[in-house]
Each structure stands twice: as C-alpha cells, then as structure tokens.
Amino acid sequence: MQSINVGKDFSDHPIGRYRDDGPESGEVFREDVLIPKLQLLKGSEKLEIILDDDVEGYGSSFLVEAFAGVVKVGFMTSEQLLEKLTFKYSDEDFEFFEKKIKEYISEASTGSAKGSR
Known part of the structure; x- marks a missing residue:
C-alpha cells in the first residue's frame, strides 16, 4: 500500500487553499503530492493518508482544495x-478531519474547478 504522511512528507502546518x-x-499538496501518488496506484491498490503525525490540525480551505480538488479538476x-483513499491516525480527534475530507469529496462536482483538465 502506498502512503502519504502529511506531516512528514508535506508539512507540519498545512494551510491555505491556493x-x-x-x-x-491544499493546491500544492494536491498537485505535487496527492495526484502523483494516486497515479502510481495499480488496480485495487489504496493510498493511505496519515493525518496526525506532526500535524496539529487542518483548515477547511486546505482540505477542500487538497482532496475535493482532485474531483473538481476532473x-x-x-x-x-x-475508493482509493484510506485514513490513519492515532489521535481520535483526527476522526473529525477524516469525516470532513470524505464529506468534501462526496459533495465535489467533477470538472467544476476553473481550468479543470
């Protein structure tokens, strides 16, 4: 299974949208980290997102752009x-962020971003 440890592989202070x-x-995370990892997945392989290692929390603008943005850009x-994402955290407070990410992804419209692919 491929994985991304947000705090170690990206930033311990993820913030902002663009x-x-x-x-x-979120845009930097999506374009430079998340989508390249998704492109490496084969078949039914999943990508594990480690949410709480060296990260105190996330703003909604980061989460929407980083995760729902994958859908919005098409x-x-x-x-x-x-189907491709799984989430891991040891701090139970981060369950909130997992739920928000899934909510934002579910509500996203394919190709709705400006300049979508």
Missing part, C-alpha cells in the same frame, strides 16, 4: 477517489 497562499497550501470522480 499556491498563492504559500508552499503548504482527475477522478468522487466515488473513485473515496
């Missing part, structure tokens, strides 16, 4: 993305 918001934004449908 690249203009800085190098720790890379995958919400159903395909939800």
Whole structure:
C-alpha cells in the first residue's frame, strides 16, 4: 500500500487553499503530492493518508482544495477517489478531519474547478 504522511512528507502546518497562499497550501499538496501518488496506484491498490503525525490540525480551505480538488479538476470522480483513499491516525480527534475530507469529496462536482483538465 502506498502512503502519504502529511506531516512528514508535506508539512507540519498545512494551510491555505491556493499556491498563492504559500508552499503548504491544499493546491500544492494536491498537485505535487496527492495526484502523483494516486497515479502510481495499480488496480485495487489504496493510498493511505496519515493525518496526525506532526500535524496539529487542518483548515477547511486546505482540505477542500487538497482532496475535493482532485474531483473538481476532473482527475477522478468522487466515488473513485473515496475508493482509493484510506485514513490513519492515532489521535481520535483526527476522526473529525477524516469525516470532513470524505464529506468534501462526496459533495465535489467533477470538472467544476476553473481550468479543470
């Protein structure tokens, strides 16, 4: 199983929506980390997202752009993305972020982002 440890592989302070918001934004995570990892998956392989290692929390703008953005740019449908992702955390408080990510993905419309693929 492929994995992304957000705090170790990306940033211990993920924040913001767009690249203009800085190098720790949701758009940077999606385009430079998440989509490249998703492209490496074969068949029914899943991608594990480790949410709580060196990360204190997430803002909704980061989560929407990072995860729902995959659907909005037309890379995958919400159903395909939800099928590919699993989440891991040892801090029970991070269950909230997993639920929000799944909610944002489920509500996203394929190809609804400006300049979608």
